Amino acid sequence: MKTRIQTIILICALALPFFAVKASAQQHTVISGVVTDAADKDPIPYVTVLFKGTNIITKTDADGKYSISTSEVHNQLQFSYVGYKTNYATIKPGETQVINVRLQSESQSLTEVVISSNKRPAYRNKNNPAVELIRKVIENKNKNQSKSYDHVEFKQYEQLVFSLSNLSEKFKNKRIFRNYQFLFEQQDSTKIGGKLLMPVYMEEKVTQNYLQKNPNKKKTIVEGDKHVNYDSKFIDTQGLSMYFERMYADINIYDSNISLMSNQFLSPIADASPTFYKFFITDTIKTHTPNLIELSFIPRNNTDLLFEGKMYVTMDGNYAVQDAFLTVNKNINLNFVRALEAKLDFAKNEDGRYHLSKTNLIVDFGINKNKGGGFTGQRTVIINDYQINKPQGDTTYAGPSLVTLPQAALRTDQFWNAQRQDSTVRSKLSVYKNIDTLQTIPSFKRTMDLITLLFAGYKDFGPFEVGPVNTFYSFNNVEGFRLRLGGRTTPALSKRYYFETYAAYGFKDEKWKYFLSGTYSLNNKSIYSFPQNYVRASFQRDTKIPGQELQFVQEDNFLLSFKRGQNDMLLYNDFYKIDYIKEYENHFSYAVSLRKWTQRPGGTLAFNNTLNNTVNPVDLINTSEISVNLRYAPHEKFYQGKIYRVPIFDRYPIFNLRYTAGLKGVFSGQYNYHNLMGSIDKRFYVSQLGYTDVTLEGGSIFGKVPFPLLVIHRANQTYSYQLSSYNLMNFLEFVSDHYASINIDHNFNGFFFNKIPLIKKLKLRESVSFKALYGGLRDQNNPDMDPSLLQFPRNADGVQTTYVLGNQPYMEGSVGIGNIFKILRVDMVKRFTYLDNPVVSSWGIRARVKFDF
Known part of the structure; x- marks a missing residue:
């Protein structure tokens, strides 16, 4: 929904308080009907229909149907089409009426008698002068x-x-x-x-x-x-x-x-x-x-x-x-x-x-x-x-x-x-x-505030706004009930300086979480406007589920509190970050980040290693990193708001390349490593067969690191369908230090459903997806080979829940029905491999809000 927020806000703001749906009851002539061939009763497309003697005109559609109306007084309707006799129908001014008309083929003088069937021949491309012309x-x-x-x-x-x-x-x-x-x-x-x-x-x-x-x-x-x-x-x-x-x-x-x-x-x-x-x-x-x-x-x-x-x-x-x-x-x-x-x-x-x-x-x-x-x-x-x-x-x-x-x-x-x-x-x-x-009408202003709160989740107070409201309350097995309150400044305060903050408290773990960031725009433009050029410093202390990556929503969104399976492992993170982002007019951009990262285990997650045949608990791990992100998105366009920006999917590819280096000895960093990741996103249009979104991704880590620094593959245990995640993979189920993946999602735009009687009236749309992940772990990063590394996590029953991908890939697919009530897509997801892992689901139903025309 967020990709359409600005237009929805404008539409609802203008229409919500006073929208009316019935036409006026003054004298108005409305006529509709079907025009057919008098001989075979087939509908005739593109017949000219007009009030006789006027320029009030319309055409029948491909099914021979028409509709025409006027507030003027007229008594006859005229129907004409090449090859047919012009027909006239008497109408009653000021009334709504249905008039079906049959047109007679024009007869021609013949020098001889020809006997033929009244039924028109079936349409063919062969020997068809219209097809030869096209x-x-x-x-x-x-x-x-x-x-x-x-x-x-x-x-x-x-x-x-x-x-x-x-x-x-x-x-x-x-x-x-x-x-x-x-x-x-x-x-x-x-x-x-x-x-x-x-x-x-x-x-x-x-x-x-x-x-x-x-x-x-x-x-x-x-x-x-x-x-x-x-x-x-x-x-x-x-x-x-x-x-x-x-x-x-x-x-x-x-x-x-x-x-x-x-x-x-x-x-x-x-x-x-x-x-x-x-x-x-x-x-x-x-x-x-x-x-x-x-x-x-x-x-x-x-x-x-x-x-x-x-x-x-x-x-x-x-x-x-x-x-x-x-x-x-x-x-x-x-x-x-x-x-x-x-x-x-x-x-x-x-x-x-x-x-x-x-x-x-x-x-x-x-x-x-x-x-x-x-x-x-x-x-x-x-x-x-x-x-x-x-x-x-x-x-x-x-x-x-x-x-x-x-x-x-x-x-x-x-x-x-x-x-x-x-x-x-x-x-x-x-x-x-x-x-x-x-814009001077008070009710319009009030409606704008209400719609902004409902759809964007923020309450505006001029230079500062509070939100998003869907994060004020959430819950999970480790934090219990979680309350959060936050907000951010707007361009009304400054076009150069931006601040964002929130504070949250978990009533079960009795811990405070908070975030604070300050951003300075280097080009005197909003940091959300293209091209971006800003520097940002931030500190965050909060929880995170390893391997959970969400699209366009907050992790503590209330609706995502409902999860399947076991969900009692998370990390308490401290992030100190400095980011610099620079975009160019040709849509090439780069970002440089410095990050100090401290991770502590939470819930049933534990950091343990084995030295001298003794299990030793580890309180935390410290990492210092420098990252460079390169991105090229030719011809990219955005849904742009004053305080957000979301890319528009199109046929042009998007290239991403990220390099991260771990710096041992810098700000207490404990590890030296190199992490390289690249991806390509591309949409392919197949005309009336719809479109396909394809993502290719791969990465590799060079160096010896514990499992929290490996690639923890994107999993999803919520009931929301996530396009970029594996929807039947458990959190922390698979880790790798080198991997390659493909994600294919095709939307048929109702190509098949539109041909099924009755079903086609629902305007449903069918979709299919397939995801495959290849990966592996070198011996130097495998705790089974090196006990000095942190052991893979185990659940409360002592059963290992984190694994390495073997010779076969992880694969899952789905068949979905979209456009339900015009906004909902529901997928039946099937997992094809690694079905013997404990506490996994081989299939499931997932839903996603998706607004399309």
Whole structure:
């Protein structure tokens, strides 16, 4: 959930106190129905439906269904489609009604009698002129893309508007808005998003772009940047911008896969598109030069993550897309998405080919698929001054690929008015002033505080905030009931200095735990903002379960107090640390750390060695370390808040390399050793089959060390499914001084469930995972070979519970069902190896909160 906190906070803050779900009851004509072939009763897609004599128009979907409405008075509805007779239906103004229509095929004069079946032949690719046409488009798509030119440059204007949508008159007339009617916008009820909107966010950007083919280079210069500013201690405007940019990505129909809503859709002109789409020639346009053919397309299976719509193809030998309209079938598995439309316009280049000149993407979200209030986002991109084959010098491409001019955020109204050449983008400008007014409403401020507390877990007090609330109370077998209270400073106190602290007390072990850190930003920016550059000093005295590594949650989170199996071994740690972190614009970063670490056993865990056949208890071990971490994450983006930052998973790999050296004799350090670890994380998209997350990791320790300094493999005894941990491995079950592992997690995005009757209505998503770990222990670090080392832990019954991996790897896999209530993933996990170890589970059920579109 945390990866979506900033957007959830904004949405809930605006909607929670006064959200309404029913449309107004004034005179309104609403008509829906199905259009079918009169002969075989098959549904007809893309039939034009309109109120006769008006521009209020819609199209039937892939199942022949339509819905249209108006507040005007009209008596007839018109249905028309190429190859069928136009039909008219009488309607009753001001009522909601269902009208199903059958269209008759147009008869033609024949010179001879032909007897044939009324049933239309099955759709086939073979000898299909529409498929032959799309294959010509595919064959020529390389030359019709911008990357086919040696040099390209253009100026781009983009506008993104996010609104509360489909609001009722009751909502509008609430007392809270009595003096703020200017916040609302009226629009035609046939448009996506409904008839009443309240814009809540807007941003505009102007960039100058340069592309070079050989060698491949790209340069983007941000010349103007303007957006709504929320005066919130938690919502960060830059974070909202990054989140919306991920959701409303650029659409290039010539790409094989198009990224939208954190998913990838197979393009209708991808090489494999004839296998997954049906194509129909639905019109020819001879009034345009060159002549165009209207090519409509629908998915072969309307539950697959594919588009439906139409494109206009030039008949001049280039077979270029001159215009395109993309939407999606309501049956596909997209959370909360009620409607999606993308309109692509192309303009002719000086060489007769075409380039994308305008994109308009609209997505409407809502809890209820069919009615009620929701949220609508609209992104418009306009490309001007498009020039081809105009070489630029090396100085143009020097430095980072993305540069923001210092004056970009300070542009005058005169500058922006010159960029807003389209009337549709100029109509939205009132949102800047309206949001400033909205933030003066006391109820809005109170709601912001409440939502921040519920979702982020912190209560804001200006320069300082208290939290997270889910750690205030927890429990475990060693500490008993554990109470904790803490907090941290915010940028309201200082943009250079940050402090964080907490204190905790265990009522069973009767020990205090505490933490204190101070951070100094070296670039006068928030330490959570990219690129980071800061130094931090900290001290922590607290417990830790060896081998437990959690993602995005605190170890003393109340919900993680519930654990399976034995859980009575932990370490009492004292950490003194100094960290320096430096990030670069190209997303390479390094961190240098100095750490003094003292470990004491707790619970049933004991430090013992054997000397002269005598078992000797050891009170503690001291370690002094220096570490260097290198990280490279090309094209990485973040969900950014004022006081947190979480990476966005994407198709680009992330490389990590860490080297740690133990320093004997430095600050009482007892061991010399070298620890090297490396990992690669990569997401692979498989179009409508979903995506796969793969992690490869390996490491080695050189030197003689006791078991607490070995690699204690990540285990999980909670009932929460942890992606990076082994969910059926016990804490401290396996240790190694050299290892390699692979972690594969694939999400099918409902590819199979969507094809099962009834089940598909639940919008469930299937997933599978597999994890394998190879490892070993050299004799010098094995206490069975060297009794002077600390003995491996044993439980209260004296049974050894820590082991070395043998010739076979540790392996486990899972089959999961996700998107339960749109937020929950439940996995059945199976352990395949080392089933004879004591107190292990061969299978289990684990759950994880996972919020996706």
